[in-house]
Amino acid sequence: MSKDLTKRADDFSKWYNDIVAKAGLAEHSAVRGCMVIKPSGYAIWEKMQQTLDKMFKDTGHVNAYFPLFIPKSFFSKEASHVDGFAKECAVVTHYRLKNADGEIVVDPEAKLEEELIVRPTSETIIWNTYRGWVQSYRDLPILVNQWANVVRWEMRTRLFLRTAEFLWQEGHTAHASAQEAIEETERMLDVYAHFAENYMAMPVVKGKKTPNERFAGALDTYCIEAMLQDGKALQAGTSHFLGQNFAKAFDVKFAAKDGALDYVWASSWGVSTRLMGALIMSHSDDNGLVIPPKLAPTQVVIVPIYKGDEGLAKINEAVAPIKQKLEAKGISVKYDNRDSQRPGWKFAEYEMQGVPVRIAIGERDLQSLTVEVARRDELSKQVMPIEGLEQAIEKLLTDIQNNLFKKALERREKTTHTVHTFDEFKQALEKGGFVSAHWDGTPETEQKIKEETKATIRCIPLNNKQESGTCVYSGKASTQRVLFAIAY
Amino acid sequence: MSKDLTKRADDFSKWYNDIVAKAGLAEHSAVRGCMVIKPSGYAIWEKMQQTLDKMFKDTGHVNAYFPLFIPKSFFSKEASHVDGFAKECAVVTHYRLKNADGEIVVDPEAKLEEELIVRPTSETIIWNTYRGWVQSYRDLPILVNQWANVVRWEMRTRLFLRTAEFLWQEGHTAHASAQEAIEETERMLDVYAHFAENYMAMPVVKGKKTPNERFAGALDTYCIEAMLQDGKALQAGTSHFLGQNFAKAFDVKFAAKDGALDYVWASSWGVSTRLMGALIMSHSDDNGLVIPPKLAPTQVVIVPIYKGDEGLAKINEAVAPIKQKLEAKGISVKYDNRDSQRPGWKFAEYEMQGVPVRIAIGERDLQSLTVEVARRDELSKQVMPIEGLEQAIEKLLTDIQNNLFKKALERREKTTHTVHTFDEFKQALEKGGFVSAHWDGTPETEQKIKEETKATIRCIPLNNKQESGTCVYSGKASTQRVLFAIAY
Numbered sequence: 011m012s013k014d015l016t017k018r019a020d021d022f023s024k025w026y027n028d029i030v031a032k033a034g035l036a037e038h039s040a041v042r043g044c045m046v047i048k049p050s051g052y053a054i055w056e057k058m059q060q061t062l063d064k065m066f067k068d069t070g071h072v073n074a075y076f077p078l079f080i081p082k083s084f085f086s087k088e089a090s091h092v093d094g095f096a097k098e099c100a101v102v103t104h105y106r107l108k109n110a111d112g113e114i115v116v117d118p119e120a121k122l123e124e125e126l127i128v129r130p131t132s133e134t135i136i137w138n139t140y141r142g143w144v145q146s147y148r149d150l151p152i153l154v155n156q157w158a159n160v161v162r163w164e165m166r167t168r169l170f171l172r173t174a175e176f177l178w179q180e181g182h183t184a185h186a187s188a189q190e191a192i193e194e195t196e197r198m199l200d201v202y203a204h205f206a207e208n209y210m211a212m213p214v215v216k217g218k219k220t221p222n223e224r225f226a227g228a229l230d231t232y233c234i235e236a237m238l239q240d241g242k243a244l245q246a247g248t249s250h251f252l253g254q255n256f257a258k259a260f261d262v263k264f265a266a267k268d269g270a271l272d273y274v275w276a277s278s279w280g281v282s283t284r285l286m287g288a289l290i291m292s293h294s295d296d297n298g299l300v301i302p303p304k305l306a307p308t309q310v311v312i313v314p315i316y317k318g319d320e321g322l323a324k325i326n327e328a329v330a331p332i333k334q335k336l337e338a339k340g341i342s343v344k345y346d347n348r349d350s351q352r353p354g355w356k357f358a359e360y361e362m363q364g365v366p367v368r369i370a371i372g373e374r375d376l377q378s379l380t381v382e383v384a385r386r387d388e389l390s391k392q393v394m395p396i397e398g399l400e401q402a403i404e405k406l407l408t409d410i411q412n413n414l415f416k417k418a419l420e421r422r423e424k425t426t427h428t429v430h431t432f433d434e435f436k437q438a439l440e441k442g443g444f445v446s447a448h449w450d451g452t453p454e455t456e457q458k459i460k461e462e463t464k465a466t467i468r469c470i471p472l473n474n475k476q477e478s479g480t481c482v483y484s485g486k487a488s489t490q491r492v493l494f495a496i497a498y
Numbered sequence: 499m500s501k502d503l504t505k506r507a508d509d510f511s512k513w514y515n516d517i518v519a520k521a522g523l524a525e526h527s528a529v530r531g532c533m534v535i536k537p538s539g540y541a542i543w544e545k546m547q548q549t550l551d552k553m554f555k556d557t558g559h560v561n562a563y564f565p566l567f568i569p570k571s572f573f574s575k576e577a578s579h580v581d582g583f584a585k586e587c588a589v590v591t592h593y594r595l596k597n598a599d600g601e602i603v604v605d606p607e608a609k610l611e612e613e614l615i616v617r618p619t620s621e622t623i624i625w626n627t628y629r630g631w632v633q634s635y636r637d638l639p640i641l642v643n644q645w646a647n648v649v650r651w652e653m654r655t656r657l658f659l660r661t662a663e664f665l666w667q668e669g670h671t672a673h674a675s676a677q678e679a680i681e682e683t684e685r686m687l688d689v690y691a692h693f694a695e696n697y698m699a700m701p702v703v704k705g706k707k708t709p710n711e712r713f714a715g716a717l718d719t720y721c722i723e724a725m726l727q728d729g730k731a732l733q734a735g736t737s738h739f740l741g742q743n744f745a746k747a748f749d750v751k752f753a754a755k756d757g758a759l760d761y762v763w764a765s766s767w768g769v770s771t772r773l774m775g776a777l778i779m780s781h782s783d784d785n786g787l788v789i790p791p792k793l794a795p796t797q798v799v800i801v802p803i804y805k806g807d808e809g810l811a812k813i814n815e816a817v818a819p820i821k822q823k824l825e826a827k828g829i830s831v832k833y834d835n836r837d838s839q840r841p842g843w844k845f846a847e848y849e850m851q852g853v854p855v856r857i858a859i860g861e862r863d864l865q866s867l868t869v870e871v872a873r874r875d876e877l878s879k880q881v882m883p884i885e886g887l888e889q890a891i892e893k894l895l896t897d898i899q900n901n902l903f904k905k906a907l908e909r910r911e912k913t914t915h916t917v918h919t920f921d922e923f924k925q926a927l928e929k930g931g932f933v934s935a936h937w938d939g940t941p942e943t944e945q946k947i948k949e950e951t952k953a954t955i956r957c958i959p960l961n962n963k964q965e966s967g968t969c970v971y972s973g974k975a976s977t978q979r980v981l982f983a984i985a986y
Contacts, residue, residue, distance in 0.1 A: 039627065040572075041614065044565035046627050049642060052562045074540045077532035078616070078647055078663050079588070082595070084528075086602050096602050100567070101592040102616065103604065105651040107570070107584045114574050114584050116591065116613055125604055126529060128566070128590065128616070139527065139534050148838070154537060159566055159647065163593040175566050350636070 015362075017296045022240040027169070029290055033299040033363050036169045036286075043167040043174030047283065050363060051170075053307035055177065055283060059157065061209050061305075062179065062281070065201050071153040071181060076135050078159075079126035084134035088259040091133065094226020098163035100128040100174075128161040133227060133278055136182045137256040144184060144274055146265040151194070152184040160282075170287035171244075171498050178282035184274045186264060188253070191275035192230075195251040198279040199232040202247035210285065211302040211414035212236050212292045213422050214246055215444070215493060217469025222453050225278075229253040235468040235493065237422040238291035241442015243468045243495035246288050249279035287498070293387070293414050299364030300386055302414050303407040310336060310403060311365045312345045313356045315372035322347060328376055328396075332369075335400040341407065361386060366410050367403060387413055428491070432482045435494070439465055444495050448488035450481035459483050465494040503850075505784045510728040515657070517778055521787040521851050524657045524774075531655040531662030538851065539658075539774060541795035543665065546773060547645065549697050549793075550667065553689050559641040559669060564623050566647075567614035572622035576747040579621065582714020586651035588616040588662075616649040621715060621766055624670045625744040632672060632762055634753040639682070640672040648770075658775035659732075659986050666770035672762045674752060676741070679763035680718075683739040686767040687720040690735035698773065699790040699902035700724050700780045701910050702734055703932070703981060705957025710941050713766075717741040723956045723981065725910040726779040729930015731956045731983035734776050737767035775986070781875075781902050787852030788874055790902050791895040798824060798891060799853045800833045801844045803860035810835060816864055816884075820857075823888040829895065849874060854898050855891060875901055916979070920970045923982070927953055932983050936976035938969035947971050953982040 015032060016024040030036050035051030038044075047055065063073075085096040106120030129135065136154075143149060157179045167173050181198060185191040199216055206214045214234035224231040228250035236246045257263070257273035264274050293300040303309050312333065314325040329345055336343045344365075346356055353370065360368055368384040375381050381399065384391045387410050394402050425443025429435045438445045449455060449467065460466055470492045479488045503520060504512040518524055523539030526532075535543065551561075573584040594608030617623065624642075631637060649663045658664075669686060673679040687704055694702045702722035712719040716738035724734045745751070745761035752762050781788040791797050800821065802813040817833055824831045832853075834844055841858065848856055856872040863869050869887065872879045875898045882890050913931025917923045926933045937943060937955065948954055958980045967976045 037627075037630070039565045040569060040623065041565045041567045044567060046565065047563040049560040049562045053560065056561060072537040072541065073544060074537045075535040075665065077527045077529045077534065078649065079529045079532060081528060082602060082604075085595070092597075092602060096595045096597075098594055100590045100614070101595065101604050102588045103591045104589040106586055107573070107589065107615070109580075109584075114570060114580060116570075116589050126588070127595070135528065139525075142525070161566065177563065 015296060015298060018239065025296070026287075026291060029294055029299055030169050035290075035299075038169070041174075043164055045169050045173045045175070047177070050307075051286060054289070054301060054305055055286060057305045057307060058209070058285060059179075062201075062205055063157075065205060066155050066179075066181065069197060069201060071155045071183075073156060074154045075156055075158070076132050076139060078129055080129050080132070080135045082125045082127055084138060085127065087134065088227050088255055090255075091227035091259075095130045096127075098165070099130055100161045100163060102126040102128065129158070130160055130162045131278075131280075132156070132158070132160075132180055133182065133252070133256050134260070137260040137262060137276070140184055140274070141260055141262045144262055144264050147186045147267055150184055150186045150264060150274065151190065153181075153194075154183065155179055155181040168287070168498075170283055170290070173283075176283045178280050180280040181278060183277045184257075184262070185277070186266065186275070188275050191253075191277050192251050195230070195232060195249045195277040195279070198277070199234065199247075199249040202249065202279070202281060203234050205281075206234055206236065206246055207415060209302065209304045210289050210292065211304075211411055211418060212246070212288060213415065213419040215469060215471055217471040217474075217493065219248075219469060220453070220456055220467045220492075222456055223467065225250045227252060227255050229255070232472075233469055235495075236288050236292065237425060237444055237495070238288065238498070239421070240291070241425055241496070243444065243497040244284070244288050244291070245468070245497065246285060247279070247281040250277060252276035252278060292418055294364065297389065298362030300414070301364040301366065303366045303411045306364065306366050307342065308344045308363075308365050309341050309407060310343045310367045310369060311356075311360045312343065312369045312371065313353050313360075314345075314347050315353050315370055317373070321373050322349070324373065324376060325371055329371060332371075332381075332396060332399060336403060339400050339404050341400070341403065357384075361389075367406060369403075385410055387417075429482060435482045436463060439463055439494070439496065442496070444468065444493045446491045446493055447482045448479035448490070449492050450484045450486035450488050452484075455481060455484050455486075459494070464496055466497055468493045468495050468497060503784060503786060506727065513784070514775075514779060517782055517787055518657050523778070523787075526657070529662075531652055533657050533661045533663070535665070535771065538795075542777070542789065542793055543771060543774060545793045545795060546697070547667075550689075550693055550769070551645075553693060554643050554667075554669065557685060557689060559643045559671075561644060562642045563644055563646070564620050564627060566617055568617050568620070568623045570613045570615055572626060573615065575622065576715050576743055578743075579715035579747075583618045584615075586653070587618055588649045588651060590614040590616065617646070618648055618650045619766075619768075620644070620646070620648075620668055621670065621740070621744050622748070625748040625750060625764070628672055628762070629748055629750045632750055632752050635674045635755055638672055638674045638752060638762065639678065641669075641682075642671065643667055643669040656775070656986075658771055658778070661771075664771045666768050668768040669766060671765045672745075672750070673765070674754065674763070676763050679741075679765050680739050683718070683720060683737045683765040683767070686765070687722065687735075687737040690737065690767070690769060691722050694722055694724065694734055695903060697790065697792045698777055698780065699792075699899055699906060700734070700776060701903065701907040703957060703959055705959040705962075705981065707736075707957060708941070708944055708955045708980075710944055711955065713738045715740060715743050717743070720960075721957050723983075724776050724780065725913060725932055725983070726776065726986070727909070728779070729913055729984070731932065731981075731985040732772075732776050732779070733956070733985065734773060735767070735769040738765060740764035740766060780906055782852065785877065786850030788902070789852040789854065791854045791899045794852065794854050795830065796832045796851075796853050797829050797895060798831045798855045798857060799844075799848045800831065800857045800859065801841055801848075802833075802835050803841050803858055805861070809861050810837070812861065812864060813859055817859060820859075820869075820884060820887060824891060827888050827892050829888070829891065845872075849877075855894060857891075873898055875905075914981075917970060923970045924951060927951055927982070927984065930984070932956065932981045934979045934981055935970045936967035936978070937980050938972045938974035938976050940972075943969060943972050943974075947982070952984055954985055956981045956983050956985060
């Protein structure tokens with residue numbers, strides 16, 4: 011299989027498309043910009059969902075579900091939100107089709123009085139709902155998440171990374187104080203960073219967005235930024251402190267303990283199927299997909315090497331207890347003893363699909379009581395005794411998980427450039443990676459740098475060192491370095 | 499709380515609305531016909547989802563995700579499907595809004611060439627996709643399910659039972675033979691029936707729909723029919739044998755082992771958030787919601803009865819090991835030691851919310867080493883020793899689960915009327931419940947009975963006894979009885 015795969019060095023973008031296609035993760039649909047998430051891709055997304063959902067619940071959140079449609083007028087209620095989101099949207103204008111002389115047409119008599127927007131994000135409909143849920147401080151906090159589909163009519167789409175419809179979760183919380191809402195915003199950023207680093211094995215920089223890059227309607231947008239193999243950055247998750255903006259727009263007030271009425275404080279936070287793109291571009295190689303063990307639907311595949319039915323029967327017998335012991339450790343195992351494909355084909359196939367560990371077992375292994383174990387991350391093989399194999403594999407999976415993170419971290423560190431002049435800045439950008447540079451803090455400079463280089467400020471890292479310096483572009487005084495990059 | 503609840507005998511419909519509101523399960527949204535599923539409701543739906551999802555996977559299915567939007571022309575491709583579904587739909591006609599003199603309006607220049615329909619069901623978009631997935635018999639079967647939202651523009655809506663947008667799962671499978679597709683259709687009906695009876699504690703009749711009531715595009719529609727407390731029936735799940743209809747409409751062919759090309763055979767099957775309505779109407783009472791233990795997000799609530807902080811501290815200490823031992827059994831437990839509400843309020847609240855078991859523990863109980871255990875289904879109480887409480891509660895939860903099923907089954911049997919004449923038929927209908935009657939097998943008679951009585955044929959039960967008789971309406975010859983009822 012891998013010989014059909016474009017090499018990263020030749021064309022990274024085509025390599026990505028090839029992997030998504032050949033590993034059966036997703037494909038374009040008949041509807042412009044909308045993807046089909048195929049079973050192999052969806053299985054990884056489900057692992058992400060389950061992990062995140064548990065983390066949300068462990069931090070006190072509950073799930074709920076709000077309508078797909080938002081009345082058009084809701085977007086006008088929060089001034090900056092409308093500019094950000096009331097643009098490229100799917101608009102429902104009618105509610106009936108009819109058969110006109112054998113042709114299906116939209117029934118002009120079934121025009122909606124007010125158009126409905128397919129949600130691009132749900133702050134408006136949710137805060138309109140919260141008005142009925144909150145009277146006093148006793149009703150707070152509200153810690154709600156929803157798993158949902160959203161639609162943003164993107165013109166240039168890319169499977170997983172940018173699609174018109176995508177799947178995501180959006181947390182929407184309501185609090186009695188700014189302090190509490192900010193703590194929540196930061197807590198969820200930490201949850202995202204923990205997930206990215208410990209499950210996706212993808213190092214991320216936690217930071218704040220500049221005002222230019224803020225979520226429309228937020229007072230502060232926090233983000234986690236990842237650095238992919240092609241030297242481009244990707245915003246992998248955001249957490250917003252919304253202040254009282256949506257509470258004011260939708261008139262959500264609460265009575266404090268002392269009886270005083272005040273508007274409710276808010277956060278919102280989300281990650282999406284975009285993480286699938288980030289995962290692929292973080293670890294995969296010229297042989298196909300590489301999935302960190304903690305997110306791999308199948309962690310271990312066992313392939314028999316045999317001659318004839320009798321040979322296979324012997325191996326089947328030997329594999330049964332091995333599989334059972336691995337599964338007893340909570341490891342997901344697939345035994346592929348299909349006779350219709352040769353072992354070499356299977357090896358290439360599971361490499362393409364990114365299964366972290368492959369165990370090959372032949373008739374001679376039955377004598378020596380060993381198996382051949384291949385790890386996907388390093389494409390290396392070793393012989394292991396069957397006795398105690400489950401412990402060895404368990405440890406190997408942990409090693410692979412850690413190794414993937416370590417490699418990605420080393421790559422990021424190697425491609426993070428600290429620069430002092432705009433020439434250095436531009437040279438560094440060409441190499442790819444993050445560029446750490448002094449910036450004068452003005453939106454004008456940020457905009458000019460973007461126009462000249464396409465680089466954007468990915469974030470102002472949290473706990474950034476404060477130091478005096480001069481802006482690489484304007485030469486004006488600066489108090490800290492920020493991270494620039496070309497981004498997806 | 500319960501004193502505010504309408505009684506079932508007074509107004510069943512209002513009682514239902516009251517429960518949904520007071521147990522915090524769902525509410526109407528600002529968008530016509532669309533509901534907000536609130537955290538308490540969503541938690542039950544999540545339990546349903548998890549259980550069903552595991553059953554689907556245990557029967558070999560995988561999840562995937564297909565687009566929300568369907569091109570209008572797709573509906574015209576399957577002749578009977580279009581009549582059934584290309585009616586009350588949400589139609590997307592534009593993809594952009596713009597700001598016109600401070601007002602947000604739909605941009606007339608952003609009109610779609612072809613309108614998009616928000617999926618009412620996904621056969622068309624999925625079979626259009628399967629065309630690319632299937633070449634030979636080796637690619638079959640495809641056993642795919644998706645969890646998704648769908649929209650049908652209902653004019654008269656009811657929370658959970660009938661809403662414009664609802665959540666569901668839809669399985670779509672592709673097979674190399676009619677036989678295999680029929681087996682799949684029947685297998686999934688069995689899965690639904692098993693879920694309804696063993697998890698929802700809701701007895702169902704498995705049967706086939708008459709041609710009149712079939713899914714638009716199916717050769718055969720199987721269903722599970724439930725009987726609710728008000729004597730009305732509810733279709734709780736359907737499984738369709740689609741023949742080659744969609745394969746023909748979307749040109750999905752496969753090469754058989756012998757090389758011959760043929761169209762692929764299909765099934766589809768689904769259950770939705772409608773099951774929430776069925777659950778509520780099956781078991782709940784004049785004190786509020788009743789949830790079968792297997793679907794209860796909280797199975798046991800512990801309420802302390804105490805005086806002062808010191809009293810509470812003692813009880814807290816005694817409860818910790820009890821809670822731990824229950825949780826070690828896999829029982830979900832909530833300890834509500836909030837000081838802001840009195841025990842009586844909590845008792846009523848958890849009754850309203852349908853928590854299956856309530857444990858009250860007071861300071862005197864600490865002496866006697868006992869607790870008071872109340873079961874929600876019977877509203878009865880007993881004293882139990884703390885020693886071995888976890889075993890006793892585990893057994894009690896099983897008893898409650900079984901008792902709810904038994905009561906519902908007895909109710910259904912008591913309200914299933916076998917009739918011989920049309921007068922008896924009409925009298926039976928007035929009492930409510932299923933009416934088992936001979937029917938001449940014609941759509942005309944079925945239609946006339948519906949017009950005169952509002953009763954529909956809920957199903958022709960599987961494994962129905964074949965017996966000769968005369969149709970209650972037409973007096974013509976009949977070969978079997980079928981089940982009529984007034985239905986939701």
